Amino acid sequence: MSQQAHAAPGGVRLAHHFDDLQQQHESAQLGMWAFMLTEILFFGGLFLCYIVYRNLYPEAWQLASHQLNVLMGGINTAVLICSSLTMALAIRTAQTGGGRIPQIAWLTLTLIFGMAFLVIKYFEYAEKFEHGLIPGPSFIDPSGHAAAVFGGEVRHARIFFSLYFMMTGLHAFHMIVGIGLMLWMMRCSWKGYFTPKNYDGLEMFGLYWHFVDVVWIFLFPLLYLLGAHATGAGGAH
């Protein structure tokens, strides 16, 4: 550690190439935002695909969206908002020197919300598998469930489901990575790494977690709610 960092007042970690903790903090923030800029464009490609195909096949989009489970999607939206709140409070605890037990408690709550999201997502995916709404050759099988539901729009609805699984799948993958990082952060919390002078690691992880929440904020109305007004009720069945 003596080669990597030198102790600043208070015994907190300061990497040797930074003048002081403030500079170290701002550099970490800048690096994290540069990473998130690439993430936004990464997800942006899928959103762009969504815009183009929705513009081409609006009827199929409405029909296919109506097949998604609005109740489960809505609960998951609330679950992610809860997890963002507990994440913000975990960082606040580190900022105010609240000690490692409250830090770990807030992170544990965030972890539980994150896992609850994935469990609900699992049941949603399982429902789609049961109904044969999986993009692939069987989707357009004339005797299949999808053909019966979508009729002449079945090929276009398949594109919707390809995008649905890619977008929510990529989002869920980010959640899984986030849960892995969360366990690492809890270990760092346990070791007492995060103090009011240096809680950079936890704050950068928080930025990632909130970013994943923001992606879902856009996914929920774009994927789940297009067909909602068609019958005046949600697509849950």
Added chain:
Amino acid sequence: MSGDHKPHVVPISHYIGVFVALIVLTGATYWTALLDLGALNTPVAMTIAIVKALLVVLIFMHVKYSNKLIQTMAVASVLWLLIMFAFTGQDYLTRGWLGN
């Protein structure tokens, strides 16, 4: 150069306020989706989503309290996204406008 990092501590009441606003706006998204607003459904849903995203980015992600460089990065990320959408949209979304 003693430059200790002094955290900007946001009051818990602010976090709770943002949380409540996000839940209420989620309800609003669902409720407005049940109404048939014709071509306005998506703009309304996106407006609510953008307000929600702004609340998360400004308060939860502390961009409101960050330095100008971070704020520029946050704006730039959206700007580049919009360039990608606009340049693709000017082709795909305008096909057929001339009656062909």
